[in-house]
Amino acid sequence: MSEKFDVIVVGAGASGNAAAYTLARSGLKVLQIERGESPGAKNVQGAILYSDALERIIPDFREEAPLERHIIEQRMWVMDERSYVGTHFRSDDFNKPPYNRYTIIRARFDKWFSDKVKEAGALVICETTVKELLRDDAGKVIGVEVDRTDGRIYANLVILADGVNSTLARKAGFRPELDPRHVALAVKEIHFLPKDVIESRFNIQDEEGVVIEMMGKITHGMMGTGFLYTNSDSISVGVGCLLSDFMAQKITPYQLLEQLKAHSSVAPMLEGGEMKEYAAHLIPEGGYHAIPQIYGDGWMIVGDSGMFVNAVHREGSNLAMTTGRIAAETVIELNREGKAMSAANLARYRARLDDSFVMKDLKKYKDLPEIFDANKQFLTTYPSLLNRSAYDMLKVDGEDKRSKQKDIYRGFRAERGLMGLLGDAYKLWRAFR
Amino acid sequence: MNAKAVSIKVEDKLYQNRYLVDAGRPHIQIKDEAVCARCATRQCTVCCPAGCYEDGEGPVVLTTDGCLECGTCRVICTTHRNVEWEYPRGGYGIQFKFG
Ligand SMILES: Cc1cc2nc3c(=O)[nH]c(=O)nc-3n(C[C@H](O)[C@H](O)[C@H](O)COP(=O)(O)OP(=O)(O)OC[C@H]3O[C@@H](n4cnc5c(N)ncnc54)[C@H](O)[C@@H]3O)c2cc1C
Ligand code: SF4
Numbered sequence: 001m002s003e004k005f006d007v008i009v010v011g012a013g014a015s016g017n018a019a020a021y022t023l024a025r026s027g028l029k030v031l032q033i034e035r036g037e038s039p040g041a042k043n044v045q046g047a048i049l050y051s052d053a054l055e056r057i058i059p060d061f062r063e064e065a066p067l068e069r070h071i072i073e074q075r076m077w078v079m080d081e082r083s084y085v086g087t088h089f090r091s092d093d094f095n096k097p098p099y100n101r102y103t104i105i106r107a108r109f110d111k112w113f114s115d116k117v118k119e120a121g122a123l124v125i126c127e128t129t130v131k132e133l134l135r136d137d138a139g140k141v142i143g144v145e146v147d148r149t150d151g152r153i154y155a156n157l158v159i160l161a162d163g164v165n166s167t168l169a170r171k172a173g174f175r176p177e178l179d180p181r182h183v184a185l186a187v188k189e190i191h192f193l194p195k196d197v198i199e200s201r202f203n204i205q206d207e208e209g210v211v212i213e214m215m216g217k218i219t220h221g222m223m224g225t226g227f228l229y230t231n232s233d234s235i236s237v238g239v240g241c242l243l244s245d246f247m248a249q250k251i252t253p254y255q256l257l258e259q260l261k262a263h264s265s266v267a268p269m270l271e272g273g274e275m276k277e278y279a280a281h282l283i284p285e286g287g288y289h290a291i292p293q294i295y296g297d298g299w300m301i302v303g304d305s306g307m308f309v310n311a312v313h314r315e316g317s318n319l320a321m322t323t324g325r326i327a328a329e330t331v332i333e334l335n336r337e338g339k340a341m342s343a344a345n346l347a348r349y350r351a352r353l354d355d356s357f358v359m360k361d362l363k364k365y366k367d368l369p370e371i372f373d374a375n376k377q378f379l380t381t382y383p384s385l386l387n388r389s390a391y392d393m394l395k396v397d398g399e400d401k402r403s404k405q406k407d408i409y410r411g412f413r414a415e416r417g418l419m420g421l422l423g424d425a426y427k428l429w430r431a432f433r
Numbered sequence: 434m435n436a437k438a439v440s441i442k443v444e445d446k447l448y449q450n451r452y453l454v455d456a457g458r459p460h461i462q463i464k465d466e467a468v469c470a471r472c473a474t475r476q477c478t479v480c481c482p483a484g485c486y487e488d489g490e491g492p493v494v495l496t497t498d499g500c501l502e503c504g505t506c507r508v509i510c511t512t513h514r515n516v517e518w519e520y521p522r523g524g525y526g527i528q529f530k531f532g
Contacts, residue, residue: 180511275449278446
C-alpha cells in the first residue's frame with residue numbers, strides 16, 4: 001500500500017469507529033485497521049449503550065442500529081451471601097422515545113457501526129494487527145507497520161483507538177504499563193432464553209429492558225460489581241473486580257462468576273437459559289489521575305487506550321465515542337486551517353475534552369478509587385450490616401421494633417465504632433460531592 | 434452463595450467460544466521459566482480468566498489456546514515482568530460471537 005492517508009485509525013471499537021466515521025464524512029482519506037476477523041470480534045461490553053454519544057455522530061441511528069432493549073428500570077442491589085437490599089427505579093419517562101439507554105450486543109453493534117464507517121468513505125481492513133508505529137528522525141509518528149507483507153503504511157496522523165491494553169502506546173512510550181490498581185478484570189457470560197420468559201421474569205413488555213447492578217459480599221471484599229442485563233432473547237451476566245484485589249485473593253474470576261450466578265437472588269433469573277459464550281476483558285478504572293498524554297507529533301489517543309472510563313457510573317463506550325468524535329473534529333478543523341498535525345496544534349484536542357463532560361465527570365470522581373481501595377468496609381461490613389438489619393426489622397418474632405433498632409445501631413457501632421462510621425460518611429460525601 | 438457447591442471447570446465455559454488458533458505460534462510467552470519456578474505468588478495461575486496458566490511442582494505451564502486476550506497475566510506479573518505479551522496475528526485468536 002504505497003498511497004498515503006490523511007489519517008490511520010487503529011481499532012474498530014467504539015472510539016475508533018466514532019473517529020473514523022466523523023473523519024471520513026468530512027472527506028478526509030481515512031484507513032482503519034482492525035485485528036479481529038470482523039469489527040467487534042475482539043470486543044466485550046456489558047453492554048449498555050447511552051444514546052446521546054452516538055446520536056451526536058449518527059442522529060438517526062435508532063432506525064437501523066442493532067439494539068436489544070431500551071432500559072426502563074434500573075435495580076441496585078447490595079448483597080450478602082443470602083440476601084440483598086435493593087432499590088428499583090422504573091420510570092415511564094424512560095419508556096418514551098427517543099430512548100436514553102439500550103442494551104446491545106457488541107459483536108453485532110460494532111459490525112453495524114463499521115458498515116457506517118465504510119459507507120462514509122473510509123477504507124476498513126480487518127484481520128490485520130498493527131505491530132508498531134513508524135516515526136521519523138524527529139520522533140514524529142508518520143505511519144504504522146502491520147503484520148502483513150509490505151506492511152508499512154503512511155499517514156499524516158495516527159489515531160490510537162486500540163483499547164485498554166494499547167500495546168502500541170506502551171511500546172511507543174506514550175503510556176506506562178497498566179497498574180493493577182487502575183484496571184478491573186471483568187468476566188461475562190451470555191445466556192439465551194425465550195423472549196416471553198425474559199419478559200415475564202422481569203415484568204417487562206416487548207423491547208423494554210431491565211438492568212441490575214450488584215455490589216457487596218459477592219465480590220469477597222474486592223473492589224468491584226456484578227451486573228445482569230436483559231437483551232432481546234438473552235441475558236448478560238458478569239462480574240468485575242480490580243486486578244490488584246484479584247491478586248490479593250485466591251479466587252479465580254470464573255469461580256467468582258459461578259458464585260454470583262448461584263446466589264439465590266440471581267439463579268432464578270437465569271434458570272433454564274443456555275450459556276453460549278464466556279468472555280473476559282479489562283476495564284480501565286484509574287480515573288482522572290491515570291489519563292496519560294493523549295496527543296503528540298502525529299498521534300492522538302482516544303477511548304479506553306486513554307483510560308476514558310467513568311467507573312462510578314459504568315460509562316465507557318460513550319466516553320470512547322465522544323473522545324473519538326472530538327479528536328476527529330479537532331483534526332478536521334486543523335486540516336481546514338491548513339495546520340500541521342503537530343503536538344502544539346493537537347493540544348486543542350485536550351483543551352476541548354477538558355471543556356466537555358468527559359473530563360468534568362472524571363475529575364469529579366478523581367479521588368474515589370483511592371478511597372474505596374483504602375476502605376474495604378464499604379464492600380464487606382456495610383453490605384452485611386445492611387442485610388442483617390433489613391432481615392431483623394422485617395422478621396416478625398415477638399420482639400418490639402425499637403429494641404431491634406437499638407440492636408442494629410449497636411451492631412453498626414460494634415463493627416465500625418462511632419468515629420469509623422462518621423469518618424466513612426464523610427469520606428463518601430467528599431468522594432461523591 | 435455456597436463456595437463449595439459451585440465448582441466449575443473453566444474448560445466447559447471455553448468450550449462455548451469460537452477460536453481460530455494460530456497453531457505453533459503462541460502469542461504469549463513466559464520469558465524465563467526459571468523465574469516462575471522461584472515465584473512464590475504465581476498470580477497468573479489464579480487470575481487468568483481462561484485458566485491458561487497451570488500450577489504444579491516445577492515451572493508454571495502456559496497454554497494459550499483458550500486465551501481471551503484480556504491482558505491480565507501481563508499486568509499482574511508485577512514483580513518479575515516475566516510475561517512476553519502480544520496480540521495474536523490479525524484474524525487469529527478468540528472471535529467473540531456476542532462480546
Ligand atoms: C464487561 C464490561 C462491561 C462494560 N459495560 C459497559 C457498559 O455497560 N456501558 C458502557 O458504556 N461501557 C461499558 N464498558 C466499557 C466499554 O466497553 C469500553 O469503554 C469501550 O468498549 C471502549 O471502546 P474503545 O474503542 O476505546 O476500545 P475497544 O472497544 O476495546 O476497541 C479497541 C479495538 O482495537 C482493536 N485493536 C487493538 N489493538 C490493535 C492493533 N494493534 N491492531 C489492530 N487492531 C487493534 C481491538 O481488536 C478492538 O476492536 C464495559 C466494559 C467491559 C469489559
Ligand atoms: S491474556 Fe488473559 S486470558 Fe489470555 S492468558 Fe493472559 S490472563 Fe489468560
